[in-house]
Amino acid sequence: xxxxxxxxxxxxxxxxxxQAETDFQKVYEVPGMNASEIQQAWGDPTIxxxxxxxxxxxxxxxxxxxxxxxxxxxxxxxxRCNIAIASWMPAxxxxxxxxxxxQVKDGKARVTVADLKVYGPGKKTCIKSIEKHxxxxxxxxxxxxxxx
Numbered sequence: 001x002x003x004x005x006x007x008x009x010x011x012x013x014x015x016x017x018x019q020a021e022t023d024f025q026k027v028y029e030v031p032g033m034n035a036s037e038i039q040q041a042w043g044d045p046t047i048x049x050x051x052x053x054x055x056x057x058x059x060x061x062x063x064x065x066x067x068x069x070x071x072x073x074x075x076x077x078x079x080r081c082n083i084a085i086a087s088w089m090p091a092x093x094x095x096x097x098x099x100x101x102x103q104v105k106d107g108k109a110r111v112t113v114a115d116l117k118v119y120g121p122g123k124k125t126c127i128k129s130i131e132k133h134x135x136x137x138x139x140x141x142x143x144x145x146x147x148x
Contacts, residue, residue, distance in 0.1 A: 021114060021115055022112060022113075022114045023098070023113050023114060023115070023116040023123070023127055024111070024112070024113040024116075024127050024130055024131065025110065025111070025112045025113070026110070026111055026131065026134065027108055027109070027110045028108065028109045028110070028111070028134070028138040028141075029107065029108060029142075030107055030108065030109060030138065030141055030142060031107055031142070032107070033106075033107065033141070033144070034106045034107075035104040035105050035106055038104045038109050038141065039104050041141050041144055042102070042104075042109070042137070042141065045100060045102035046078065046079065046100070047078075047079035047080070047081070047100060047111075047113070047130055047133065047134070048079065048080045048133075049080055049081050049082060049093060049129045049130065049132075049133040050080075050093065050133075078095075078096070078097055078098045078099070078100050079095070079096060079098050079100055079113065079116075079130065080093050080094065080095045080096070081093065081094075081096065081118070081125075081126035081127075081129045081130050081133075082125055082126060082128075082129035083118065083122035083125055083126055084122060084125045085120070085121055085122060091125060091129070093129075096116060096117050096118050096126070097115075097116075097117040098113050098114065098115055098116040098117060099112075099113070099114040099115050100112070100113055101114070109138070111134055113127075113130060
């Protein structure tokens with residue numbers, strides 16, 4: 001009986017530690033488009049909210065000081081999001097590792113971000129920027145049609 005309980009406890013511990021922590025998941029409705037049309041219109045499933053103003057200013061300063069355009073913007077992770085330590089501080093966009101899943105079927109798409117490697121108070125800001133970016137991308141997708 002004792003061995004059975006230990007085996008059961010070990011099995012539960014292994015299965016719970018192997019599961020990914022889901023940081024963001026949302027289903028988007030895209031009426032009138034089949035799965036292949038959604039995938040084609042979306043393109044690369046990398047989530048990139050863009051470059052922040054602070055980094056753009058740093059690039060300008062590097063160029064002005066003769067250092068040329070530095071490649072700080074190089075993709076080093078699976079997604080790029082806004083990070084701000086506090087709401088009153090400027091956000092900085094950086095690449096972070098995460099597991100990003102983009103699933104489509106006729107009329108719907110689901111985006112899941114798991115195991116996001118952002119820690120501390122910036123994680124909430126990062127997730128908000130991801131959701132804002134995806135909402136605007138899918139709003140644009142809904143406007144697409146075959147009349148062009």
